[in-house]
Amino acid sequence: MISIADNIKSVSLRIQNATKSAGRKPEDITLLAVSKTKPADAVRAAHSAGLRDFGENYLQEAIEKIESLSYLSIRWHFIGPLQSNKTRPVAEHFDWVHTVDRLKIATRLSDQRPPDLPPLNVCIQVNVDSEESKSGVTLKEVDALADAITKLPHLTLRGLMCIPDPDQSDSELAESFKAVTRATQALQKKHKTIDTISMGMSQDLEIAIAEGATIVRIGTAIFGKRDYSAR
Known part of the structure; x- marks a missing residue:
């Protein structure tokens, strides 16, 4: 039976090969394990295999895991609609x-961040393909929202995140990813904290890395298919 550790080795090899093809370094890519709907034991197994970054979508489930695994060194990422x-x-x-997609959310996050914690790292979610069913700002709206977020005292704007239309061809996906990278590069000229492009999942991480991703969000390829009935 293939283990979570074996899956992580396979994903890490994919990242290594993708970065080599793109003329990049594997250490420039953060592997974010998407552990939504998976039990704390699965997170522990992935942590034992060397992962430190975990992404969650469902708040109550996530908090239970965060509290039960508080003794582990983990960076927790919220990646669901907020x-x-x-x-x-x-x-x-x-x-x-x-998944910050409007100033109201950013302001509340800043106001509610406990003073004893470091600033909360945030990415602006971009609806790069203008899908009606998805959250996120348009590429034209990114600059104004970024300017506003950087004025909030308890947030650090790190970059952009996108979930492109999965029904696109590989070349269309590449264009979507490329557009987010260009927008990030434009932001970097104004904001020194920008260093993150969160894009790419199990099925398209190679394309995302080729187009500039710095964080890839991988769930199925690490943990297997999700059991939503277990929520």
């Missing part, structure tokens, strides 16, 4: 939020 009435527990428990 409603304004859920910002306080996110601000209190997470190290990163990838």
Whole structure:
């Protein structure tokens, strides 16, 4: 039976090969293990195999895992849609939020971040393919939101995140990823803290890395298919 550790080795090899093909370094890519719907034991196994960054979508489930695994050195990333009435527990428990899509959410996260914790790392979610069913700002709206976020005292704007339309061809996916990278590079000229492009998942991490991803969000390729009925 293939273990989580074996899966992580396979994903790490994919990252290594992708960075080599792109003329990049493997250490420039953070492997973010998407552990939503997976039990704390699975997170422990991935942590034992060397991973330190874990992404969660569902708040209550995530907090239970964060509290039960508080003795481990883990950076917790919130990567799900975020409603304004859920910002306080996110601000209190997470190290990163990838899905900031409006100033109201950013302001609440900053206001509710405990003063004894470092600033919360945030990414702006970009709806790069203008899908009606997805959250995120348009590429044209990124600059204004970034300017506003950088003025908030308890947040650090790190970059952009996207979830492109999965039904696109590989060349179309590459263009979507490329557009987010260009937008990030434009932000870097104004904001010194920008260093992150969160894009790419199990099925398209090679394309994302080729187009500039610095964080790839991998769930299925590490933990297997998710059991949503277990929530």
